[in-house]
Amino acid sequence: MDEELQIVDVWADNLEDAFEKIRDVLELYPYVSIDTEFPGIVVRPTNYLEDYNYQTVKCNVDLLKIIQLGLTFADSDGSTPSNVSTWQFNFKFDLQHDMYAQDSIDLLKDSGIDFESHQKRGIELAHFGELIMSSGLVMNEDVIWISFHGSYDFAYLLKVLTCTNLPSSQSRFFELLHDFFPSLYDIKFLLDERSINLSGRLSLQKLAEHLDVERVGPQHQAGSDSLVTSRTFFKLMQRYFENKLDDEKYQGVIYGLGKSVPNLEMMKNTSDHFHSPNYNHNVHFTQPINSSVTGVKWSNNIQNNNINFYDSPFVKPKDTSILTDGMVLYDKNAFSHRIV
Numbered sequence: 001m002d003e004e005l006q007i008v009d010v011w012a013d014n015l016e017d018a019f020e021k022i023r024d025v026l027e028l029y030p031y032v033s034i035d036t037e038f039p040g041i042v043v044r045p046t047n048y049l050e051d052y053n054y055q056t057v058k059c060n061v062d063l064l065k066i067i068q069l070g071l072t073f074a075d076s077d078g079s080t081p082s083n084v085s086t087w088q089f090n091f092k093f094d095l096q097h098d099m100y101a102q103d104s105i106d107l108l109k110d111s112g113i114d115f116e117s118h119q120k121r122g123i124e125l126a127h128f129g130e131l132i133m134s135s136g137l138v139m140n141e142d143v144i145w146i147s148f149h150g151s152y153d154f155a156y157l158l159k160v161l162t163c164t165n166l167p168s169s170q171s172r173f174f175e176l177l178h179d180f181f182p183s184l185y186d187i188k189f190l191l192d193e194r195s196i197n198l199s200g201r202l203s204l205q206k207l208a209e210h211l212d213v214e215r216v217g218p219q220h221q222a223g224s225d226s227l228v229t230s231r232t233f234f235k236l237m238q239r240y241f242e243n244k245l246d247d248e249k250y251q252g253v254i255y256g257l258g259k260s261v262p263n264l265e266m267m268k269n270t271s272d273h274f275h276s277p278n279y280n281h282n283v284h285f286t287q288p289i290n291s292s293v294t295g296v297k298w299s300n301n302i303q304n305n306n307i308n309f310y311d312s313p314f315v316k317p318k319d320t321s322i323l324t325d326g327m328v329l330y331d332k333n334a335f336s337h338r339i340v
Helices: 012-026 052-063 102-110 115-121 125-133 151-162 170-180 187-194 204-210 222-240
Strands: 007-010 031-037 043-045 068-074 086-090 144-147 183-186 327-329
Touching: 007 012, 007 222, 012 068, 012 086, 012 125, 031 151, 031 222, 043 052, 052 151, 052 170, 068 222, 086 115, 086 222, 102 115, 125 151, 144 151, 144 222, 151 170, 183 187, 187 204, 187 222, 204 222
Parallel strands: 007 086, 031 144, 144 183
Antiparallel strands: 031 068, 043 327, 068 086
16 A cells, blocks of 8 residues: 555545544554644743743644644554554644744745645634544543644644633643543653753654654654654654553653643753744744833843733734733734734
């Protein structure tokens, strides 16, 4: 069989058919590897908090929309279904109306994502949420979720499942995470614990190459990345963990966030943990577009100033809920393309 056929694109018109097939394979293939593609990072919290990493994830996920979700299914040996192993869900996204960071969109376009199709054929999040809730994928202790630096992956999925913004506290986030995903592992946390040093910033692709994992499909598309995540996890288990993990130590931990209590030493390492796992762009703070802000000193460091963007010329009245006190916009173009 052509390996490309392992990945099936899912749009609004074949969404229900995809979930029927997923329900059929889930019992025998309960190891579910996840990857998401999303519109980058456009804001940062302005206060240095113990849960700064989580607040960064929260404020961006609350503002932005998921673009793609990839799910790959495997059994405990890493074997995948004989026909289709991966479903790539393509959500409704409109470049004329939805917020995004331009460098992230450029990267996704270069990877082959067709934003015109997302606008016309994309899946409505509410419909997807209804189907995944009844699929057996969530709130099921027999389903094991695998991610690589999964903070944004699970955050976007939780937003869809709960139909609301993420919780205000990291501890509540982990309570919900455990409710919906009782068993999960983050590959990057496993690597950190094993001190596997591949030099430079560790990406999924770099680890896959180290483990001789072959890619199917284009990098930076969620289906291909979730399939690579699955294959990489089982290769890693075999080579470094003797196919056995200590659940007390590894289960339920998200790299950069921890389990329920933040690791303060980890939070101080801004060079490694305060970035989007999907993209290689560097974080840069720019002059805020809110002309009414005064007394703000801008640099490459985290700011301690509280900033209110309600008076921004790009935020129209119906958008006043999208930015709150304590956020700083570091992509100054993120609002300029919004048509409201």
